[in-house]
Amino acid sequence: MSLQPQFSERPPRDVNGPASAPYWEEPASSPYWDAPELAEHLAGQSVHGPEPDASPAILQGLNEAQQQAVLSTEGPLLIIAGPGSGKTRVITHRIAYLVEECGVNPWQILAVTFTNKAAREMRNRLDRLLLSRSEAVTMGTFHAVCSRILRRHGDRIGLNPNFTIYDQDDQIDAIKSSMQLADVDTKRFPPRAMLSRISAAKSTLQESRQMRESAYAAEDEYGANWIETCSRVYHYYEEALSRQNALDFDDLLMRTASLLKNVPEVRAQYHERYRYLLIDEFQDTNIAQYQLARLLTGTHQNLCVVGDPDQSIYSWRNADIRNILSFQSDYPDATVISLGENYRSTKNILQAASSVIAANTERIERPLFTGNPAGRPITLHEAYSADDEAAWAVDEVTRLTKTGEVRAGDCAIMYRINAQSRAFEDQCMRQGMPYRLVGGVRFYHRKEIKDAVSYLRVIYNPDDEVSLRRVINNPPRGIGAKTAQLLTRFSTDRGNTMLAAMQQIADARTEQLPCPISVTARAAKSIADLAITFQRLRDASRELAVADLLDRVLDMSGLARHIQADENSEDRWDNVQELRALAEEYGPSPQADGLGAFLERVSLVSDVDSYEQTDDALTLITLHQAKGLEFPVVMIAGMEEGLLPHSRSLDTIREIEEERRLCYVGMTRAMQRLYLLRAFSRPFPSSGGIPSRFLQDVPEELLASPALERPPGTRADTHPLNPSRPSRNEDAVIGGSWATSRRESRTRRGEAGEGTTGGATRGHLRGDIDEKLTEWVSSRPPRAPQPERIPLTVGEIVRHSVFGEGVVQDVQGVGDDEQVTVNFSSAGLKRLLVSLARLERG
DNA sequence: CATATAGCAGTTTTT
DNA sequence: CTGCTATATG
Numbered sequence: 089m090s091l092q093p094q095f096s097e098r099p100p101r102d103v104n105g106p107a108s109a110p111y112w113e114e115p116a117s118s119p120y121w122d123a124p125e126l127a128e129h130l131a132g133q134s135v136h137g138p139e140p141d142a143s144p145a146i147l148q149g150l151n152e153a154q155q156q157a158v159l160s161t162e163g164p165l166l167i168i169a170g171p172g173s174g175k176t177r178v179i180t181h182r183i184a185y186l187v188e189e190c191g192v193n194p195w196q197i198l199a200v201t202f203t204n205k206a207a208r209e210m211r212n213r214l215d216r217l218l219l220s221r222s223e224a225v226t227m228g229t230f231h232a233v234c235s236r237i238l239r240r241h242g243d244r245i246g247l248n249p250n251f252t253i254y255d256q257d258d259q260i261d262a263i264k265s266s267m268q269l270a271d272v273d274t275k276r277f278p279p280r281a282m283l284s285r286i287s288a289a290k291s292t293l294q295e296s297r298q299m300r301e302s303a304y305a306a307e308d309e310y311g312a313n314w315i316e317t318c319s320r321v322y323h324y325y326e327e328a329l330s331r332q333n334a335l336d337f338d339d340l341l342m343r344t345a346s347l348l349k350n351v352p353e354v355r356a357q358y359h360e361r362y363r364y365l366l367i368d369e370f371q372d373t374n375i376a377q378y379q380l381a382r383l384l385t386g387t388h389q390n391l392c393v394v395g396d397p398d399q400s401i402y403s404w405r406n407a408d409i410r411n412i413l414s415f416q417s418d419y420p421d422a423t424v425i426s427l428g429e430n431y432r433s434t435k436n437i438l439q440a441a442s443s444v445i446a447a448n449t450e451r452i453e454r455p456l457f458t459g460n461p462a463g464r465p466i467t468l469h470e471a472y473s474a475d476d477e478a479a480w481a482v483d484e485v486t487r488l489t490k491t492g493e494v495r496a497g498d499c500a501i502m503y504r505i506n507a508q509s510r511a512f513e514d515q516c517m518r519q520g521m522p523y524r525l526v527g528g529v530r531f532y533h534r535k536e537i538k539d540a541v542s543y544l545r546v547i548y549n550p551d552d553e554v555s556l557r558r559v560i561n562n563p564p565r566g567i568g569a570k571t572a573q574l575l576t577r578f579s580t581d582r583g584n585t586m587l588a589a590m591q592q593i594a595d596a597r598t599e600q601l602p603c604p605i606s607v608t609a610r611a612a613k614s615i616a617d618l619a620i621t622f623q624r625l626r627d628a629s630r631e632l633a634v635a636d637l638l639d640r641v642l643d644m645s646g647l648a649r650h651i652q653a654d655e656n657s658e659d660r661w662d663n664v665q666e667l668r669a670l671a672e673e674y675g676p677s678p679q680a681d682g683l684g685a686f687l688e689r690v691s692l693v694s695d696v697d698s699y700e701q702t703d704d705a706l707t708l709i710t711l712h713q714a715k716g717l718e719f720p721v722v723m724i725a726g727m728e729e730g731l732l733p734h735s736r737s738l739d740t741i742r743e744i745e746e747e748r749r750l751c752y753v754g755m756t757r758a759m760q761r762l763y764l765l766r767a768f769s770r771p772f773p774s775s776g777g778i779p780s781r782f783l784q785d786v787p788e789e790l791l792a793s794p795a796l797e798r799p800p801g802t803r804a805d806t807h808p809l810n811p812s813r814p815s816r817n818e819d820a821v822i823g824g825s826w827a828t829s830r831r832e833s834r835t836r837r838g839e840a841g842e843g844t845t846g847g848a849t850r851g852h853l854r855g856d857i858d859e860k861l862t863e864w865v866s867s868r869p870p871r872a873p874q875p876e877r878i879p880l881t882v883g884e885i886v887r888h889s890v891f892g893e894g895v896v897q898d899v900q901g902v903g904d905d906e907q908v909t910v911n912f913s914s915a916g917l918k919r920l921l922v923s924l925a926r927l928e929r930g
Numbered sequence: 931c932a933t934a935t936a937g938c939a940g941t942t943t944t945t
Numbered sequence: 946c947t948g949c950t951a952t953a954t955g
Contacts, residue, residue, distance in 0.1 A: 405944065692945070933952095
């Protein structure tokens with residue numbers, strides 16, 4: 089390997105480059121991963137010189153808190169960063185500072201991001217700061233990092249390096265067959281719920297044995313019996329995955345943690361390797377990820393985590409906000425910095441968002457502020473139906489773009505569930521508005537894609553039974569459920585894999601021996617043929633580039649013919665071709681394990697990752713996926729009870745508060761203009777048209793009626809709910825779902841009787857036309873008055889939840905930045921941020 | 931025993 | 946609108 093990695097000759101990164109740029113920000117054949125010599129080489133290049141400059145250029149343009157965050161290079165650091173506080177900027181500047189000013193070898197820096205897209209964006213920013221050597225910094229998601237570590241060192245814990253990564257669909261399949269083996273009724277125990285409980289256990293690094301033990305101790309909403317059954321299925325599931333040489337997403341974390349914990353040499357190697365670890369979106373990490381971070385952080389303790397508890401929206405994926413508290417108790421010496429100033433949004437937007445989030449009770453209050461102008465009022469539009477909501481939104485985007493103020497690419501429509509995107513897509517097509525849909529039925533989850541990928545998976549990992557079962561009769565070749573079951577039994581009886589069993593049948597046929605299992609001659613032939621096909625494909629995979637291999641798979645499996653024979657197959661075939669185009673990037677050298685890299689990418693990449701915000705097209709995106717993005721114009725659609733908050737999240741306060749955070753995340757994506765939209769009727773899922781409770785928390789004075797802004801005579805000037813104007817959608821009134829709901833018709837009568845003329849204004853939200861809403865408002869307990877915080881004084885005695893009692897030694901800063909130094913009797917001297925630490929007086 | 935078709939239900943968010 | 950299951954047919 090060359091010791092001269094031509095850093096500076098690397099072509100400048102194309103920010104608007106192809107969406108298919110490698111997701112893993114370190115190329116598969118990267119020299120950086122395993123070249124200690126390179127580390128030395130880079131160290132030689134580094135600026136070892138004098139102490140870091142007290143005011144280097146890199147700090148220019150940063151506020152005081154941001155500078156502090158950049159400069160706190162040694163020891164643990166917790167950054168609580170509000171929305172739009174320049175968090176990403178702080179992280180990249182910090183990395184640049186470490187490299188440029190402190191002489192840290194970039195090879196020894198690991199930055200963990202939530203999505204691959206975030207990693208790519210961070211890389212782009214770093215490129216601009218560092219000019220060279222930024223490439224040596226490792227960036228990626230926990231899952232990608234773990235996958236990489238396991239492929240390299242997994243053998244130390246008995247792992248085969250060509251493991252398959254199972255996504256949720258595969259997991260469900262595996263759970264189903266595990267339940268069959270465990271003799272558990274899938275009707276009484278829905279596989280999804282099973283998986284969810286098992287995944288929760290895995291996210292806290294619990295194996296099935298521990299889960300079983302906890303079954304009797306823990307109080308679970310389902311009861312001990314349910315947990316006991318779960319742990320049994322979990323046990324079979326564990327075995328199935330291990331037999332198939334497959335890892336699910338949780339395993340990636342779990343196994344890596346176990347590797348680092350149990351193999352000291354490997355741990356030491358990574359401690360040496362990664363001297364500086366940064367974790368973005370820390371509020372969305374789970375326990376396993378946090379443990380992993382701790383294991384990766386050596387005695388140097390240079391662990392920097394950045395997060396915002398108010399933006400924690402992934403608890404359903406077992407993200408655990410307690411990690412932030414754990415961090416503070418695990419690293420009591422940690423520096424804590426709060427970034428409160430918002431550089432993104434107008435005052436109005438920030439205030440509206442703050443008001444919404446302030447209603448959460450399980451929350452530490454933290455003031456946000458901005459020097460930005462007040463900007464425009466928030467627009468609330470109340471549409472008649474989901475279609476009208478979409479029509480109005482697209483109209484509005486058109487109107488804005490016509491004035492030349494904004495481009496379509498500056499606008500985003502956000503919604504709670506993917507199903508909502510359809511109405512907007514339809515409208516965009518009707519009105520000729522270019523749009524960009526993020527997510528939706530995700531590419532890699534499409535049937536034809538999964539089928540093709542499954543063939544590749546079996547070629548790569550012949551033990552992968554989930555994939556084999558998926559393709560064994562796809563396209564249909566006469567191997568039905570019965571035959572598949574016989575095959576499974578035959579293989580398990582012999583202690584063989586399924587593919588090996590098929591091979592045996594093929595061998596028996598060539599030698600004209602009787603078929604070892606009792607299946608029809610046709611089935612036996614099909615099995616044998618498929619086994620031979622796989623054998624050939626496997627041989628071919630050693631010589632062919634991935635794209636060529638894919639071609640051969642499509643041809644030999646009959647999948648190509650099968651897809652093309654279908655009536656409306658054009659889209660599906662296009663998708664396959666798109667997959668092929670992606671595979672092109674993983675040729676032409678099969679020696680470099682292009683197939684493995686390709687499959688890994690297919691498993692770990694998500695759709696947001698390939699999304700570039702530079703298109704001049706309107707963005708349609710879910711609220712979850714919008715995290716970390718920003719747009720000059722944001723419209724949040726479906727501000728209705730049952731949708732936001734979602735009907736499945738109404739059971740507990742905890743869930744509702746997460747929905748509220750989701751709303752907050754959406755609102756704080758907006759820079760200049762924010763629109764909140766709701767509809768009175770919606771085909772599916774029917775929300776009943778009740779306005780979202782979150783709307784109630786937006787102060788009235790921040791809202792405006794769109795009618796006031798709109799020139800007369802334009803389309804949306806007429807409102808179907810206003811009796812003084814003609815309805816523009818008669819069809820919907822008569823034949824639509826309008827009158828189908830009793831509640832809806834009641835609302836409508838009430839509106840007419842009231843004779844409201846204000847159109848879509850806050851007025852009729854607040855009015856008593858909507859009984860449900862009124863009910864809700866009146867039944868809502870009044871918010872407890874917030875006690876005003878009186879600054880602490882030196883000498884005062886305080887109590888901390890973790891450190892116990894102590895005496896205040898010093899107080900600095902005010903408000904959000906108020907910091908105290910406390911001498912705790914048990915834990916000694918600690919510096920704390922008053923706004924974060926739960927300090928009690930006395 | 932495999933397959934096609936019709937009828938049914940179940941629909942959050944994603945690494 | 947789609948992905949599964951039960952049923953009829955080949």
